[in-house]
Amino acid sequence: MAVILFNIRNNPVYIAKEESDLKxxxxxxxxxxxDGRLKTISEDEYNSLLTKEKTAQLVGDSVVLEDVENHDGNDGTVSISMSSDDFDSMKNMYLEKVSNILDSKDSDLKREGLDSLKTRLQAFKSGLMNVDKSSITFPLTVNFAKYWVDNESSEFFDDQFIS
Structure with missing residues (x-):
């Protein structure tokens, strides 16, 4: 089961696939x-938060998820259109972030209980470095996180978690 950590204002701070990741x-x-600010969520809820399809708030003791409404300010919904260059930019941004966290938290990732996280972060980095765009049809109509969760073999990490 995944987890979500809330701040004292009941807003989400981190989501993680495993509780030990938060260490x-x-x-x-x-x-x-x-304090009741660390809650267990299902894998489906985790993925919907990860892909920014839903937002979360802590209401009392319950996690309340709401659909994200994407509006352009004019007529309602915004369609996503990610070009190959946009994809490369996102891939490079995540590659830089995961590389930075692996470097900056190297000694922490050697602590007991975090070896699985280090392996998963390294797999994400490797997946980013080796993604095969030849099988992707552009433009994509989903965000980068949604594409990754639905199509790639390595785990995707929340932007906030690896920042």
Whole structure:
């Protein structure tokens, strides 16, 4: 089961596939759990938050998910159209972020309980470096995260988590 961590204003701060992943950023998980701000969510909920299809808020003791409404300010919905160059830009941004976190948190990732996370982050980096665009039809009509979750073999990490 995935988890979501909320701040004291009941807004989401981090989502993670495994609770132990949060130890990379937070040393006070037990306090946060005691406050009721660390909640378990399903894999489907995790993916919908990861791909920005839903937002979350903590209401009382419950996680409330709401659909994200994309509006352009004029007539309603905004269609996504990601070109090959846009895809490359997003891929390079995520590659830089995951490389930076692997470097900056290297000693933390060697701690007990974080070895699985390090392996998964390295797999994400490798996947980004080796993505085969020849099988992708552009323009994409989904965001980068949604494409990755639906089509690639390595796990995708939330932008906030790897920043």
């Amino acid at each position: 990379l950023h937070r040393g006070d998980l037990e306090d946060i759990k005691a």
